[in-house]
Amino acid sequence: MNDRFTLAVTGQSLIKHDIRDISAPAFREVQSLLRKADLSFTNFEGTILGSHGGWPLKGSFFGCSDPAVLDSLRAIGFRALSLSNNHAFDLGPSGVLSTLEEVEKRAFLHAGLGRDHAQASRAGTGMIGGRRVAIVAMDGGPGPNFMYAADAEDNRPERPGVNRLRLSQVIEVDETAFDQIRAIRDKVGYTAIDLTNDSQPDDPPRLTPEAEIGISRAVFTRSERFGRSVKIDEADLARNLAAIAATAADGSLVIAYLHHHHWASDWYRVPDWVSGVAKRCIDAGAHMFVSHGAPVLQPIEIYRRRPIFYSLGNFIFHVRSEKSTWTPPEVWESVIGLCSFGDDNGLIEITLHPVIIGGDEALANGVLEHRLAPHLAAGESAERILRRFSEQSTRFGVDVEISGGVGVIRF
Template sequence: MKERFTLAVTGQSLIKHDIRDIDAPAFHKVQTLLREADLSFTNFEGTILGRHGGWPLKGSFFGCSDPVVLDTLQGIGFRALSLSNNHAFDLGPSGVLSTLEEVAKRGFLHAGLGRDHAQVSRASTGTIAGRRVAIVAMDGGPGPDFMYAADADDNRPARPGVNRLRLSQAIEVDETAFDQIRAIRDRVGYTAIDLANDSQPDDPRHPAPDTEIGIARAVFRRSERFGRTVRIDEADLARNLSAIAAAAKDGSLVVAYLHHHHWASDWYQVPDWVSGVAKQCIDAGATMFVSHGAPVLQPIEIYRGRPIFYSLGNFIFHVRSEKSTWTAPEVWESVVGVCSFGEDNRLIEITLYPVVIGGDEALADRMLERRLAPHLATGESAARILRRCSEQSARLGVDIKVCGDVGVIRL
């Protein structure tokens, strides 16, 4: 086994085009970073239209890609993928089967997607550069029940899908508002049967009768304040923590991954529930925790000597300019985090390389279609990205030393 193992983590890769022929030196430098690491990891934010076909299950936020995008990810240096996200089921079970087939053909270490619930509940493991590595990848939604993998029983066949961490959200309102909502529900005659019908195709929630009201897909909870809360399904969390613990027990370097869209109203803020899940994953044995979903770079925390990347934002983000809401500069800026581990999977240091999707010139261009590939940032762009990450992470006790155009966290 090598004394030092390097694992590079990036923002999510929502990739629709083959970008290998882009001849920008700053993009080549990013590829060099990924290739020089022992293992590079990203979230493939999509589904493959392949041999099994499929049907669009979404409206304007639907997306699928040709298998060539996996060649692209492999060509620029990735060897490990999370497949658990809100786009993994955009073509239904057929897309899941095609994605699994095409990813396996290329030999990626991958997790988060499977043929049934039993398969997605296990860690995916492999030996990379003499180091045993495992990935447990979860998706917290929100998403319909039918996108998540299920085992067969006497009444129905197995369902290919995503590994779930079931989360449910409630809208907190004060006593006065709660009574008003209840009065509206009662006056319009909204019943449990209506709730069940409006919840289709999902099974309905079962609100606590004295403290919660369910109308359509919304649950209102009596509270002393206005706000939102996220409840974590204990069985799902325990199942995923068990997979992490089993992989750690055999000596694997374990990457715990979570994708979710239960963001705070301020994208830069880390919701308390995410922090709790991350730390429970590390307590269970994860070597590191990585998350995507929030479309911006969020702070880094070191917990018990292990890194937590609360959100690495975007690395490849192929979206259209038409009606796009992804115009904030921060959506297009992130870092590549190269983590160095010792023989015992102990974190030694993290080097942060800032990137701008498309480079500074594309960032000034309103045509989002021209922002195709991540460029290594230098000068003021690098300083801006690192300064923002450093200020946020400092609130969590992490000291990022800026050395030229890179940031360094040493333990």
């Protein structure tokens, strides 16, 4: 085993265009960073339109890509991908099969997608530079049940799809409001049969009697306060924790990955439930936890001397200008985290290299279609991104040293 192993992690890659011919020096600097790492990892935020075809299963947020985008990711320097996310099923099972086929042709280390539930749940493992590496990748949705992989049963074939961590949005109400909602439900005659019918095409939610009420697709829970929370399916979490533990036990350096859209109303705030899942993954044996979904860079926490990247935001983000949701500059700014591990898979150091998608010029002109490739940030822009990241991470007790446009966390 090598004395030191460097693993690069980035924001998610929602890539729809082949960007190999972009010659901007700042983009070449990004590629140089990723190629120097022993292994570079991103989330491929999409689905491939390939030999299996497929049909759009979404509205305006639908997306699919030509297989050439995977060649772009390899050219940039990536060798490892998560495939578990809300766009992985945009073409249905056919898109899943094409994505797997094209990813495997290019020998990516990958996880989170499968031809059935057993395969989607399995850790992706491989030997990289003499080091055994494993990825366990989950998606928390929200998404319809049919996007998640299933094994064959009697008179029911297997379903290709995504590895799930079932999360349910719950509306918390106090005792008085809970009793009023229950009385309204009973007076209008809303029954378990109605709940089942309203949940189609999904199965109805699994409720805790006397503590939860389901009406249409909303679940209300009895609480001491008003608010929103997320309920984690313990069986799903236990299955993924077991995959992490099994690969850690064989000496693998384990990346635990989660994609989700259960954000806080403030994009920069880390929901408590995410922190809980991350720490349980590390307790099970993961050497790092990486998450995407929230469209901005969120802080890093160090837990048991292992990094938790709560959201690395975006690395490649090919969206259209009419999607005004994505106009804030922070959506286009992130960092590349170069994590150095010793021969015992213990963390030695993390260096943080700020990037701007399209660079300062594209960020200023407001045309999202011009923001095709990540550029290494420099000068005041680099300082701004790192300073914001450092201030956020201080709340988690992490000290990020900033010098020469690079952030460093030492151990």
